């Protein structure tokens with residue numbers, strides 16, 4: 473703790489972490505913690521990887537900074553080309569605008585989606601539809617697209633009036649229905665909102681392909697994104713896949729949306745792109761989007777000082793190369809399957825484990841008071857953070873959900889997002905510590 477830092481919770485004591493190595497981080501006293509959340513879905517190749525540190529050091533000596541809006545640099549060119557080889561082929565030849573993080577990447581997506589329509593003579597197409605219980609970042613535009621009410625409420629009057637639709641959350645279907653009789657109302661809701669608002673006013677739809685910190689790894693049904701894509705096409709609306717958390721191989725495929733084989737118009741990504749070795753975000757435009765701008769004003773109306781700087785791009789390039797060379801996307805899939813199986817084996821008999829979900833190494837656990845009725849624990853019991861704190865005391869970092877999965881208000885959940893380099897013995901420690909933490913927190917209450 474330091475008296476001059478403005479902490480997320482001013483009154484809460486925080487442990488100071490001083491070192492990271494592989495899947496572990498260490499505090500000032502030398503206590504070791506297994507980083508089962510990869511920082512916060514960021515650290516994918518592990519802490520302290522020498523090849524990456526060497527690449528960054530070499531770039532820092534060669535050229536740490538140049539202003540990417542004025543002059544070009546090699547790492548930016550190479551990273552943009554690398555991302556072009558990563559995105560779904562259906563996006564055509566992609567072009568990337570770099571920035572420093574997820575919210576910035578989504579701000580850029582919002583403005584460039586608007587510009588796409590503006591260039592085509594549709595200046596009223598300006599709203600982006602989001603989903604309730606989604607998170608796209610804490611800047612004003614990104615928060616306006618987000619549906620995390622707990623973080624919107626205080627600043628509501630400052631936000632843009634963008635519509636939101638309910639999440640595709642089959643475990644607690646907002647309509648109380650189940651598949652396939654539900655008629656996929658969660659996707660159809662997009663059509664309803666577009667008709668209500670007028671398609672002439674809608675620029676895009678944004679979604680986290682697999683829902684992150686608001687709901688902990690909720691995976692929409694298999695028909696969901698194909699249906700969303702169809703509706704977007706029908707109404708001339710861009711589909712923005714927010715891959716800030718689900719991208720760069722975390723879910724066992726390169727992008728979360730790849731699980732549905734659906735082609736987005738814009739992909740935003742951040743967190744894992746530089747593996748925690750630099751602040752980096754990216755807004756990747758499909759050919760149809762950037763060509764419209766290139767054939768029009770020719771000037772994407774968005775830029776930042778640090779976007780595309782050589783040092784961050786060199787870090788991103790080194791991380792993507794490392795992931796490729798070590799086949800880590802496949803490893804995320806394999807270790808994710810193993811971790812999910814072990815979690816089921818170790819936790820399914822506990823009365824409080826309602827749902828274990830996710831893809832690859834993007835896994836969520838929803839905790840309930842009563843498994844049969846899915847009744848949540850009372851909010852004031854703060855079960856999520858009790859479990860998180862006990863796991864921490866036992867040397868394991870897990871990520872407590874930000875808001876409740878039930879109406880964004882109550883309910884408990886947490887996420888696991890370990891580095892892709894995790895090994896079998898680490899998985900055993902994770903599942904046994906989670907079981908022990910749940911038992912300590914919940915037995916007898």
Ligand SMILES: Cc1ncc(COP(=O)(O)O)c(C=O)c1O
Nearest residue numbers: 573574575607608609684716717
């Ligand atoms: C899906 C998603 N989008 C956007 C963001 C915002 O990213 P950043 O915190 O880098 O601005 C986050 C952060 O958690 C996220 O999970």
